Amino acid sequence: xxxxxxxxxxxxxxxxxxxxxxxxPDEGTITIDGEQVTFNHPGDAIARGVxxxxxxxxxxxxxxxxxxxxxxxxxxxxxxxKARAKILEISDSYGLGVRPDVLVxxxxxxxxxxxxxxxxxxxxARTLILDExxxxxxxxxxxxxFDNLRxxxxxxxxxxxxxxxxxxxxxxADEITVIRRGTTVGCADPKTTTxxxxxxxxxxxxxxxxxxxxxxxxxxxxxTVEGLRLTAPDAxxxxxxxxxxxxxxxxxxxxxxxxxxxGNGQAELVEAIxxxxxPDAGVITLDGAxxxxxxxxxxxxxxxxxxxxxxxxxxxxLEAPLWENRILGHVTEKPNSKGALLDxxxxxxxxxxxxxxxxxxxxxxxxxxxSLSGGNQQKLIVGREMSHHPKLLIAAHPTRGVDVGAQSQxxxxxxxxxxxxxxxxxxxxxxxxxxxxxxxxxxxxxxRLVADADPATITPEELGSAMTGAASxxxxxxxxxxxxxx
Amino acid sequence: xxxxxxxxxxxxxxxxxxxxxxxxxxxxxxxxxxxATGKQPFNAFQIMGSYGVKSxxxxxxxxxxxxxxxxxxxxxxxxxxxxxxxxxxxxYRLAAFVAAVVGGMVSLPSFLELPLIIIVAMLVGAAWAGLxxxxxxxxxxxxxxxxxxxxxxxxxxxxxxxxxGRLAHLDANTNSVHTTVLPKSGWFFTxxxxxxxxxxxxxxxxxxxxxxxxxxxxNRTRFGFDLRTVGQSESAAQASGVNxxxxxxxxxxxxxxxxxxxxxxTLLNESHQYATDFPTGIGFxxxxxxxxxxxxxxxxxxxxxxxxxLDRTSNWLEFNGYDKEIVGVMQGVIVLCVVIAYELVRRYxxxxxQRRVGEELAAAARxxxxxxxxxx
Numbered sequence: 001x002x003x004x005x006x007x008x009x010x011x012x013x014x015x016x017x018x019x020x021x022x023x024x025p026d027e028g029t030i031t032i033d034g035e036q037v038t039f040n041h042p043g044d045a046i047a048r049g050v051x052x053x054x055x056x057x058x059x060x061x062x063x064x065x066x067x068x069x070x071x072x073x074x075x076x077x078x079x080x081x082k083a084r085a086k087i088l089e090i091s092d093s094y095g096l097g098v099r100p101d102v103l104v105x106x107x108x109x110x111x112x113x114x115x116x117x118x119x120x121x122x123x124x125a126r127t128l129i130l131d132e133x134x135x136x137x138x139x140x141x142x143x144x145x146f147d148n149l150r151x152x153x154x155x156x157x158x159x160x161x162x163x164x165x166x167x168x169x170x171x172x173a174d175e176i177t178v179i180r181r182g183t184t185v186g187c188a189d190p191k192t193t194t195x196x197x198x199x200x201x202x203x204x205x206x207x208x209x210x211x212x213x214x215x216x217x218x219x220x221x222x223x224t225v226e227g228l229r230l231t232a233p234d235a236x237x238x239x240x241x242x243x244x245x246x247x248x249x250x251x252x253x254x255x256x257x258x259x260x261x262x263g264n265g266q267a268e269l270v271e272a273i274x275x276x277x278x279p280d281a282g283v284i285t286l287d288g289a290x291x292x293x294x295x296x297x298x299x300x301x302x303x304x305x306x307x308x309x310x311x312x313x314x315x316x317x318l319e320a321p322l323w324e325n326r327i328l329g330h331v332t333e334k335p336n337s338k339g340a341l342l343d344x345x346x347x348x349x350x351x352x353x354x355x356x357x358x359x360x361x362x363x364x365x366x367x368x369x370x371s372l373s374g375g376n377q378q379k380l381i382v383g384r385e386m387s388h389h390p391k392l393l394i395a396a397h398p399t400r401g402v403d404v405g406a407q408s409q410x411x412x413x414x415x416x417x418x419x420x421x422x423x424x425x426x427x428x429x430x431x432x433x434x435x436x437x438x439x440x441x442x443x444x445x446x447x448r449l450v451a452d453a454d455p456a457t458i459t460p461e462e463l464g465s466a467m468t469g470a471a472s473x474x475x476x477x478x479x480x481x482x483x484x485x486x
Numbered sequence: 487x488x489x490x491x492x493x494x495x496x497x498x499x500x501x502x503x504x505x506x507x508x509x510x511x512x513x514x515x516x517x518x519x520x521x522a523t524g525k526q527p528f529n530a531f532q533i534m535g536s537y538g539v540k541s542x543x544x545x546x547x548x549x550x551x552x553x554x555x556x557x558x559x560x561x562x563x564x565x566x567x568x569x570x571x572x573x574x575x576x577x578y579r580l581a582a583f584v585a586a587v588v589g590g591m592v593s594l595p596s597f598l599e600l601p602l603i604i605i606v607a608m609l610v611g612a613a614w615a616g617l618x619x620x621x622x623x624x625x626x627x628x629x630x631x632x633x634x635x636x637x638x639x640x641x642x643x644x645x646x647x648x649x650x651g652r653l654a655h656l657d658a659n660t661n662s663v664h665t666t667v668l669p670k671s672g673w674f675f676t677x678x679x680x681x682x683x684x685x686x687x688x689x690x691x692x693x694x695x696x697x698x699x700x701x702x703x704x705n706r707t708r709f710g711f712d713l714r715t716v717g718q719s720e721s722a723a724q725a726s727g728v729n730x731x732x733x734x735x736x737x738x739x740x741x742x743x744x745x746x747x748x749x750x751x752t753l754l755n756e757s758h759q760y761a762t763d764f765p766t767g768i769g770f771x772x773x774x775x776x777x778x779x780x781x782x783x784x785x786x787x788x789x790x791x792x793x794x795x796l797d798r799t800s801n802w803l804e805f806n807g808y809d810k811e812i813v814g815v816m817q818g819v820i821v822l823c824v825v826i827a828y829e830l831v832r833r834y835x836x837x838x839x840q841r842r843v844g845e846e847l848a849a850a851a852r853x854x855x856x857x858x859x860x861x862x
Contacts, residue, residue, distance in 0.1 A: 276724055297727030306725065314725035317718045319836070328715060329726035331708050342706050363846045370836060371843040 001149060001159045003173035003190075005198065006180055012162045015179070016129055019160070020052045021045040032127070051125025053116045053133060059104045066100040069119050076122070090121050094151045109261065110141040114148065127158045134168055138261055139464035146172045170198065216253035217439050221285075222423040223250045223273070223392050228282030230272055242268045244447045246282070250392070255414070255424040257438030257455065259431065261467050265447035266427045267309060270396055273425070274306055275299045287391055300329060305390030307381055307398050309427070311374075315381045318370040322362065323351040325369045326384055333388055350387065358383035359409065375406040382410055386417060393417065396427045411437060431460035445469045504831040505778065505785070508823035515823075516816045525808060533806050534799035541683040543798050550794035551787075552690045552751045553765075557772025558779055558786040559700055560611075560745035564629075565781050566704060567737040568717045573618060573633025574745040575769025576640030581611035582749025583644050583665070586760035587653050589753075590666030599671040603754065604692075607746040614640065615742025619735040629738070637769075648762065664761030674754035687755035696744060697783040713737055745769065774821045780828065793817070 006012045017023040019030065021039030029036050032048055039045045042052075059068050069087055070079045077083040084100050091098040096114045104112060113133060120128055130149075134142045149159055149172065163169050169176060169190070176188040178201045186201050230243035243265050250256045260266050271277040273284060275296035284292045291299050300306070306329065308314035316325050327336040327347050335346035351365045358379045362372055369377060378398070385393065395414065399407040414424060414437060428434045434441065435455045443451040443466040451466040453475035465471045517527035537543060557574055564571035585607035594602065618632035650656040654663045676685035704710035715723040716733045724730050748768055753760065775793055779785030800813035 274725065275727075295727065295729060296724065297729075300727045308725055313719070313721040315722065317715060317722055320714075320718060324711075327711060328722065331711050331715075331726070337708050340708055342708060342711055344706075361847050363843055367839055367843055368836065371840040373844075373847075 001153050001161060001172060001174050003161045003163060003169040003176045005163055005169055005176060005178050012131075012179060016052065016131055016160075016162060019045070019129060020050060046123055046125070049124060049126035050129065051120030051123060051127070052129045052131065053113070053120060054131055057112050057116055059112055059115060061105040062103065064101050064103055065098055065107075065115050065118075068104055068115060069100070069122050073123055076124075087118065087122065090118055094121070094148060094155065096148060109263075110137055110144065113137070113145065117148065121152075125157075127160065128152065129160045129162070131162050133161070134163060138467045139461045140468060140470075142168060215439060216419050216421075218252045218254070218421065220252045221249045222252050222254075222287055223425070224283075224285040225249075225273070226283045226285075228269070228272060228284065229280045230268055230277060231280055232268065232277070242447050243272065243279070246447075246449055248442060248449065250423040250425060252391075252421040252423055253418055254440060255418055255426055255438045257434040257441045258425065258427045258444055259434055259441060259463050259467055260427075260444035262429060264444050264467075266396070266444055268447075269444070270306075270309070270394055270425075270427065273299075273394060274304065297332065301332060303389075303391035305385035305388065305393040307378075307385055307393065307395045309396035309400075311377055311381055316369045316377060319368050321368060322355070322360075322365040322372075322380060323348045325380065326351040326354060326365075328384075330384070330388055354380065354383035354387060358386075358413075359406075373403075375402040378402050379406055379409065382413060386413060390417075391421075391423065393422055393424045394427075395424060397429060398426070399428075399430065399433060431463055435460065435463070443467055443472075443475075445472075451475050500831055500835045501780065504780070504827040505788075505824065507831070508778075508820060508827040511823040511827070512816055512820040515819045516812065519815055520808075520812060523809070530803060530806075530808055530812065533803060533808075534795075537802040538795050538799050541680050545680075545683040545686055546798050547791060547794040548690060549687045549751065549755075550797060551790040552687055552693045553748060553768060554771055554775055554790035554793050555693045555787055556696060556744060556748045556751075557768045558775035558790055559696055559772075559783070560741050560748060561769075561772040561776040562779070562781040562786060563700070563737060563741040563744060565776055566717045567713055567733070568720075569734065569737060569741070570630050571615060571618070571633055571738065571741045571745075572630055572773070573615060573636050573769070574741070574748065574772050575767060576633070576637035577611040577614045577742045577745035578748035578769060579644060579764065579766060580614055580640040581607040581746035582753050582764065583648065583760045584610045585746075585749070586665040586668065586753055587647075589668045589672045590759070593669040594671060596671040599669065600674060600754070603668070603672055604747070604750060607750060607753075608743040609746070611746025611748075612739045612743040615738045615745060616735060619738030622738075623731040623734050648760070662761050662763065664759040666759070668753075668758045672754065673758060674750075676755060687751050689751040689755050692747065692750070696747065697787065700744075701783045748772070774817065777821060777828075778824050792820075 004012055004015070014023065018025050019039075021042045021044050024040070030039070031037070032050070037044075037048055039048070039050075045052075060071070063071070066084055066087060067079075070077070070083050077086045087098065087100045090096070096118055098111075098114055098118050104115065107115065117128070117130075133145060137145060146168070149161070152159055153174075161169070161173060170193065171190075173190050176190055176193070176198065177184055178186045178188065178198065180201075188198055188201065226247050228243055228246040229241065231239045232242050233239055246265075246269060248256065258266055258269075268277060272279050275291070275294055275298075278293060282292065283290060286299070286302060286304065289302065291302070294302075306315075312318060315328075317328060320328075323344070324347075327342070330336055331342070335343060335350050337343055348365060354360065355362060355365060360372070360376050360379045360383065362376060369380070372380070378401075382398065393414070398410050398414070402410065411433075414422075414426075418424060424437075426434065426437055435458060438455045441453040441455050441458065441463070442449045443453070443463065445451075445467065446469070450469065450472040451474070453463060453466070458475055462471070462475055466475055513531075520527040520530055538547070557578070560574045560577070561571055585603045588606045589599065589603040592599070592602070614636055615633070618627075618629045618636060621627040621632045622629045647653045648663055648665070650663060654665050656663055675688040677688060678685045702710075704714060712723065712728045713733060713736075715726060716728055716730055716737075720730055723733070749764070752765060757764065771793060775786055775789040778789035778792070779787070796813050796817055800810040803812060804810035
């Protein structure tokens with residue numbers, strides 16, 4: 001089992017795409033089983049026994065597991081009993097526990113991942129590439145995945161494992177390759193390397209940490225949410241409760257961290273606070289004013305800054321130049337407009353300022369947002385939202401897909417604004433980030449806030465068990481739990 | 487600053503590349519078609535060129551282009567918003583019909599009569615398009631389907647009302663059915679530069695103003711920014727605070743109001759009545775022209791002029807022994823080529839920019855690394 005580690009943007013995914021035939025290398029060779037190969041498209045790679053499990057699953061929700069697995073390779077074992085037998089055989093021999101007749105939409109994330117792995121094995125893969133397989137899993141599920149992977153290894157399969165979570169890599173890999181800025185910077189033996197050494201190899205310098213220093217929490221409530229309820233139709237058009245009886249208060253100078261496995265209502269909560277969804281019941285109060293049903297624009301004007309989870313869908317106009325993106329979301333505010341008219345000159349000037357202050361790496365403000373890297377897009381968004389001195393910042397996965405430098409910069413900005421009395425609702429899948437930045441932690445599970453915890457003492461594992469619904473109420477740190485190695 | 491200018495110039499070049507590419511391709515295809523029918527292509531182009539620049543042709547082209555320009559603008563408003571208003575055709579016909587009826591019923595001084603007719607036309611056009619907008623946000627009906635249906639309904643309504651005894655009269659001399667002729671006060675001014683060439687329609691002034699207004703509203707106002715935002719990304723627009731549903735209805739209303747103007751040059755400057763021979767199909771021409779002009783007010787003007795030129799020369803081609811349908815072929819090919827060329831150029835431009843930004847930043851990063859190593 002070979003692990004490939006490197007920060008976001010180091011070139012891991014590009015390398016994987018080349019191995020899987022999705023992209024062609026300019027130079028260099030790939031050798032499989034002592035034989036030099038060239039892949040023109042994924043089909044070539046599959047024929048050579050290379051299979052890939054993508055970070056974002058490629059499954060059709062409305063089909064069963066069996067149908068998903070045979071889709072596209074109907075020729076192998078047909079689509080009926082033979083295929084089912086084969087699936088069960090693979091599932092049993094690697095302990096995947098896959099049930100072929102369940103609809104994929106009824107499966108949890110971890111189960112879906114196992115279906116993806118099975119899909120690859122079904123096609124006869126001998127080399128498995130897993131692109132950040134643990135990003136979507138809670139710690140307990142990660143352990144289960146690693147057990148599966150060890151099973152694969154025992155059967156003689158090769159696993160290439162991409163990650164930037166060092167603890168995991170050290171515990172599961174037999175060999176580690178570190179890449180940075182597109183080149184191999186070193187190899188490590190997991191038996192003799194510590195995660196700190198590995199991290200420094202990966203980053204090339206000291207590792208930033210999300211730790212906040214002193215508490216700046218005041219007793220002035222800024223955002224109060226009471227009894228919030230929201231129903232929404234699911235894919236089949238059936239009304240389902242996605243938020244149920246949500247209540248919390250964020251004070252000035254406080255960062256409230258919201259933990260939870262994705263899809264448990266966090267996105268809907270953010271949209272309800274932003275006014276993009278109208279709650280069925282409950283009151284949202286911002287700085288003393290009831291905004292439960294106010295339009296999004298009024299909420300933005302009254303001081304909510306928004307760093308969206310999906311910046312391409314909600315935070316940017318990809319084909320518009322940077323300076324127009326600077327106006328987005330704040331078109332009614334200075335310096336972007338005067339009265340009903342835009343003020344392009346002032347907006348451009350301010351964009352230049354944001355680019356300089358927030359270190360957005362771009363050749364100019366007239367390039368389209370699409371041509372920036374993810375980290376620089378995010379810096380632009382954070383800079384834009386901070387420029388309007390928000391009272392409340394909603395930060396959903398603010399450092400997702402962002403390189404280390406930008407990450408620590410974004411953390412710094414959140415901390416600094418918090419010192420000046422900013423209230424922050426932080427949602428993140430990165431538990432270290434959550435624990436490090438938050439003053440208060442809440443756990444969301446199936447549309448409810450089920451648990452709270454003190455970030456000063458809680459460990460990611462303990463938080464993880466609450467995220468799967470295994471624990472609720474106030475989470476106490478048990479001293480028996482092992483400490484983090486970072 | 488120099489770097490920005492370079493990128494801007496490049497964008498301009500890329501912007502021009504698409505229509506030029508499309509026109510060249512269209513000429514090649516048309517030449518092939520002409521050759522296939524055993525005719526001399528270059529001679530045909532020469533006939534078109536020399537006839538098109540005659541002074542009476544120029545006046546004809548300007549007048550025709552005025553109408554086309556307004557149709558192009560009406561469609562472009564929708565396009566900027568990612569709405570496909572196919573219904574400009576029904577909107578302008580119904581608007582012109584109602585405006586002709588209202589104008590024929592009252593006789594006011596010019597400074598009241600003309601605005602009255604124009605405003606009625608705009609309101610009717612807006613209402614007809616607004617229906618499609620409401621259906622879209624209220625019931626999720628695609629505006630494409632709704633506007634096509636509304637075109638047919640408009641045709642039926644006009645057909646029903648445009649009958650002797652209802653809202654129209656039968657002209658005994660020409661055997662045509664038409665609405666009451668507008669009073670002289672409802673005739674728009676014309677100006678004549680060359681008596682031999684005929685008068686230029688005064689409505690060209692309104693069309694030009696509409697073009698300037700279109701540019702100003704879209705590029706210089708908050709409203710225009712919101713509208714363009716919705717056109718580029720509905721989800722981002724919603725997150726940024728635009729009420730997307732209201733914007734859909736508003737932009738349909740505006741598109742329809744501009745569509746209401748399309749029939750005005752004909753009604754106020756030419757026919758002064760709505761008769762069975764009132765021009766139809768201009769809404770569809772508007773789609774082609776908006777595509778050709780990239781939804782840009784100046785581009786639409788060029789597109790409208792080109793279209794009018796082709797129209798004008800088609801008759802003369804026939805006179806010279808060519809099939810006039812060749813112009814239809816040319817127009818069709820232009821539209822196809824334009825759509826393909828824009829998409830190609832757009833993708834090429836985006837990819838190229840991404841690559842260049844990547845390269846520039848990589849170069850900067852390399853420089854930094856070298857520096858770091860030196861200082862280390």
